Amino acid sequence: MKTIKDESFEIQRHEDTPRVCFKGALRLSGAADYTPILDMLMEMLAGPQRPIILDLRDLEFLNSSGITMFSRFVIAARDRQEANLEFIASEKNPWHARSLKNLQRLMPELVVKLL
Amino acid sequence: MDYTMATETIGYCRNSPEEHCEYLHLAFSPLSAPLQSRWRNNGLSADFLGDYVTTFLPTASESMDAGGQQAIRHAVTYIANELLENAMKYHERGVDVPIGIHLELTKEQITVRATNGVSRVQAEQYKEFVERILKEDAGELLVRQLEINSGEAPAQKSCLGLLTILNDYSARMGWEFDSDPGSPDIMTVTTRAVLSLKDLPGAAA
Numbered sequence: 001m002k003t004i005k006d007e008s009f010e011i012q013r014h015e016d017t018p019r020v021c022f023k024g025a026l027r028l029s030g031a032a033d034y035t036p037i038l039d040m041l042m043e044m045l046a047g048p049q050r051p052i053i054l055d056l057r058d059l060e061f062l063n064s065s066g067i068t069m070f071s072r073f074v075i076a077a078r079d080r081q082e083a084n085l086e087f088i089a090s091e092k093n094p095w096h097a098r099s100l101k102n103l104q105r106l107m108p109e110l111v112v113k114l115l
Numbered sequence: 116m117d118y119t120m121a122t123e124t125i126g127y128c129r130n131s132p133e134e135h136c137e138y139l140h141l142a143f144s145p146l147s148a149p150l151q152s153r154w155r156n157n158g159l160s161a162d163f164l165g166d167y168v169t170t171f172l173p174t175a176s177e178s179m180d181a182g183g184q185q186a187i188r189h190a191v192t193y194i195a196n197e198l199l200e201n202a203m204k205y206h207e208r209g210v211d212v213p214i215g216i217h218l219e220l221t222k223e224q225i226t227v228r229a230t231n232g233v234s235r236v237q238a239e240q241y242k243e244f245v246e247r248i249l250k251e252d253a254g255e256l257l258v259r260q261l262e263i264n265s266g267e268a269p270a271q272k273s274c275l276g277l278l279t280i281l282n283d284y285s286a287r288m289g290w291e292f293d294s295d296p297g298s299p300d301i302m303t304v305t306t307r308a309v310l311s312l313k314d315l316p317g318a319a320a
Binding site: 061 | 118154157158182185186189190192193196197200206215254257258261262265275278282283
């Protein structure tokens, strides 16, 4: 398992299944600060083609630089043939549905499960 | 050139009536600490404003359910965080104009506004940008900006936060550009986002 965290968030990538879980509040100051997280996500696109799951259920806050980071990953997945990407979101965080709708405009085949 | 004291407004800049208004104002001296050490304060301030506003909202027994309160708390936190991040990022270095974030609440609406100092050149670029985003469809611009940001040459100043405030939170936005005759090269910019309580989910019409 690979983990990136600081005092306000924790991100865990499970190695057995291509699944990344996000927790807490992501409000880093810009693209450079988000690079390690984006790199961790991009590594999964380089692997064998399997469904990639990003679990945002416990992600309570995401600033616009974080939205940009996710959009860069979604666009990279879209531009790769047969990429299979799924976001799991929560109804208890009212922003999830809105932000993921914008990502679906970038990649219509993106699967969003709102639990 | 004539630099008399002047305020130029773009977009929605109506003030709340003072007699029925609760407000909270936080101000930071831009000269006392570098940006990076300030960054954590942005989140703390935004969370505080979001938590604070819910104490004034109608309770569940009245006209708003818990989900509605949570949606408003999040909207205020997100908007305050984005406006404060922008104010900190784009404040002209060395200019002794306080960076401020202001929350205002009436029965009809919640206003969040941030203030910072910019050079006259920056102010002109910013005016062009905000005039464009008010004319075009914010949703279309947002998607286009996300595509640009993911490319080889991402925009240095994408102002994506403003586009999400307009598109995702349906806020009305307005800008004030104040010039002071004593400092002709510096302007104070106020960016304002207004949420109508009637339009928010969970709130009674």
